[in-house]
Amino acid sequence: MKRIIALFTICLCILCTASCASGSAKQLAMADAQYAAGEWEAAISLAKELITRYPDAEEITAANEIIQNANVELDKEKAASLLADAEAAFSAAEYEKAMQKADKLLDTYPNAKEVEAAEKLIDDAELAIKRQQAQALLDTIRTEISVRHSE
Numbered sequence: 001m002k003r004i005i006a007l008f009t010i011c012l013c014i015l016c017t018a019s020c021a022s023g024s025a026k027q028l029a030m031a032d033a034q035y036a037a038g039e040w041e042a043a044i045s046l047a048k049e050l051i052t053r054y055p056d057a058e059e060i061t062a063a064n065e066i067i068q069n070a071n072v073e074l075d076k077e078k079a080a081s082l083l084a085d086a087e088a089a090f091s092a093a094e095y096e097k098a099m100q101k102a103d104k105l106l107d108t109y110p111n112a113k114e115v116e117a118a119e120k121l122i123d124d125a126e127l128a129i130k131r132q133q134a135q136a137l138l139d140t141i142r143t144e145i146s147v148r149h150s151e
Helices: 002-017 023-036 040-053 060-091 095-108 115-150
Strands: none
Touching (some): 023 040, 060 095, 095 115
């Protein structure tokens, strides 16, 4: 559905700017349409192409803004994805993997809204690992006691 809306928006922008003589304006309209549709990478690609093809165009500032804003949105999506991956690993009792994903989020996106949740997940994973270690030690002690009682 998202792609259909993006294609429709692009077609609409192309039709609206068809009378415009400026190729850079058309390129900016397409980048804008991709941005509006949430297609961040496509918007960045089109805006960069505009800058390369039309280095003296008046649309350069707007193209740079699209690139900057789309990168911000991409970072938000990537941070959210890392947190989701970390939570999934934690739910699967893959605590080391969960901590690695959460650490990557903290290192890569230190200002993301997911930072607090990632920090809590790391704390919870560390606690779960300690519980596993304690249980393993307890199991070893029980086994040793059982062996000694059977002798």
